[in-house]
Amino acid sequence: MVRFHYGHPDVFDRLFHLTRGGVSKASRSINLSEDIFAGFNSTLRGGNVTHHEYVQVGKGRDVGLNQISKFEAKVANGNGEQTLSRDIYRLGHRFDFFRMLSCYFTTVGFYFSTLLTVFTVYVFLYGRLYLALSGLEEGLATQRKFSHNHALQVALASQSLVQLGFLMALPMMMEIGLEKGFGKALSEFIMMNLQLASVFFTFSLGTKTHYYGRMLLHGGAQYRSTGRGFVVFHAKFAENYRLYSRSHFVKGIELMTLLIVYQLFGQTSHSTIAYIFVTSSMWFLVLTWLFAPFLFNPSGFEWAKILDDWSDWNKWISNRGGIGVSPEKSWESWWEIEQEHLKHTGTLGIIFEIILSLRFFIYQYGLVYQLTITNNNKSIVVYLISWLVILVMLVILKIISVGRRRFGANFQLFFRLIKFMIFVSFFAILVVLIVLLHMTIKDILVCFLAFLPTGWGILLIAQACRPLFRVTGLWGSVRALARAYEVIMGMLLFTPITVLSWFPFVSEFQTRMLFNQAFSRGLQISRILGGQKKERAAS
Structure with a gap:
């Protein structure tokens, strides 16, 4: 009732x-x-x-x-x-x-439970990262009563079964088994997983969590028309990026960074079996959130489509916004619309947004002291020096932003030469510091993993405090920093797709997976006919 x-x-x-x-x-x-x-x-x-x-x-x-x-x-x-x-x-x-x-x-309970599920993943990974970076995990692992604890690995194995969702699938198996028989239930369960149902529902988990959580924090719900057409067309890379950037890609890259850092410094990573048991379901979550839109995209791994997508992406990310420019034509227009919820939120929503962004600075604080060049120095000066490096990089971005605005139109060639010299000088100084400080490859990777999330945290706080940054004249630098991050995320996503598109069998497998046999045959025939029409038009 x-x-x-x-x-x-x-x-x-x-x-x-x-x-x-x-x-x-x-x-x-x-x-x-x-x-x-x-x-x-x-x-x-x-x-x-x-x-x-x-x-x-x-x-x-x-x-x-x-x-x-x-x-x-x-x-x-x-x-x-x-x-x-x-x-x-x-x-x-x-x-x-x-x-x-x-x-x-x-x-509302279903959506609240979904939010708690994703929130638990964040709490688990940040908790593990705290144990690893603070040395507590090493202390626990070296104690006699914790070392060679096979019972702990057995417990982690059972935990991984729960994380993979077998217990969640048990009620479905029981229901189908009572209606059609347990043999039919087992076969349907296997077919669902072969058709990548787990990938689809894990991706949907991120969609529900993002929009439900954003609504609770900031409001701004809006109607979204779907169309309900029979989808056989290829969605461009820029379209998928606009739709899933904030809900899936950003969160997936953050979780992937946490998993990489935990693999570098966690004690569990020394044992391959234990690391797989602890993080396998989370790696599945990360890969699903990053690549499911391209996996379920018709013709998502065709080389010709990939070339068109790359050209369209470059045009979109480079176009400047303005009055009357739609988000589909310009990155700046899309970026402005993505911040609409922050313009109408209350003071409490802004405070919560800033508090949530502080996790990137705490994360940086733990990583800086793991560098070998610090020689186990725990002084606060080490952390302040890391902020000095970040400020230098922000000043360079500010100079480039001012130069583009003042000299980009009239002295375009001169401005590009100056920008090239700034970047060359910066990288030359970076190489000299690496050689003088005897930094290892692991140190360079740790610096990258520490400073990249910190810049994203600065960007989130700047967007939340937009009026303040506009008054101080720093909003152009914020936009330049945001564009740089969008380019990096786009390259991280586009590179694996490009590599897979080199192999023709990947596209064939995707077509057979998405469509039935009759439709797949029709799609192949339409490609052949389409190729013949292009050849006739060219001749």
Whole structure:
């Protein structure tokens, strides 16, 4: 007795609902999923929502990954609004215990549990990183009662089974087994995994978490049209980047950085089996968040499409924004729209955004003292020197930003020569410091892993405090820093896709995986005919 909503209700008992709160929620800034509030109001006034199926017809459904992600983003935003509403609060206080549990599971509870799942991954990795960088993990590992503890490895093995989701799949196996037999249930489970269902649902986990969490912190829910067309076209790399950059790619690269650092300094990494047990599910999460959009993208690994995507990406990332320039044409316009939620958030949302960004500085603080050139010096001066290096790099970016604005149009060749000389001088000084300080390859990697997240943290705080940076005239430097990070992330994502596109069997495997045999054959024929038409046009 906790059903409130059945999609878009085609038939309302209008007089009944008008006397019990109305058919929709009248609000200017909240309630994207407005229809469900009619069910909330009716239930709060003692009624029950019933469903009568008069005519059932076929309805267009989302079949492409981008369409599904937009729909899930819209629903996650709506559930965030429901979480903040007084209606759910009142229902939770007035239901009995069992109806309250059912209400939690069928409304906001699913999204809140999803948020907790991803939050637990962050807490686990940052906790492990703290143990590794502070020396506590080494101290525990060298103690007699903890060394050669085979029981601990067995416990980690069982934990990895839980992380891989076998216990989550057990209820589904039981349900199918009771309906169709356990042999059929096992075969369906194997087929689902061969069709990469685990990859799809892990990717959807990131979509729900991002938009639900952003809605709770800053608000700004909006309707997203999906289209519901039969998706056979190739989505360009820039389109996938715009759609999944903040929800998946940034988070995936952060988790990947944490896993690499833990592999470098963690005691568990000395044991290959233990490291695999601890981090295998998280590596699966990272790879899924980074590359699932390209895996489920038709013709995502065709060499001709890759060349077109690279040209389109370069044009998009280089174009300057302005009035009337759409986000699909310019990176600057897209970047401005991506910060809309920060413009309308409250003071508490800005404070939370800054607090969450501080994790990158704590992370840098732990890594700086792991460098061999510090000679185990734990003085605060070492940390301050690392900030001096960061400030020098920011000053260089500021000089380039001012130079582009003043000399980029009239003295373009002269400005490019100066920029080239600045970069050459900077790298020359860097090489001299590496030689003089006898830095190892591991030290260079640690410096890169320490300073790269720190710059991203500075960027997040600058975006949260946008009015302050505009007044001080530093917003141009912030934009230049943001563009540099976008280029780095784009290269990290594009390089593996380019390498895989060299091998023709990868594209064939993807086509067979995404489409059935008949459609795959038709797609091959259409490619051949399309190639012949191009040859005739060229001749």
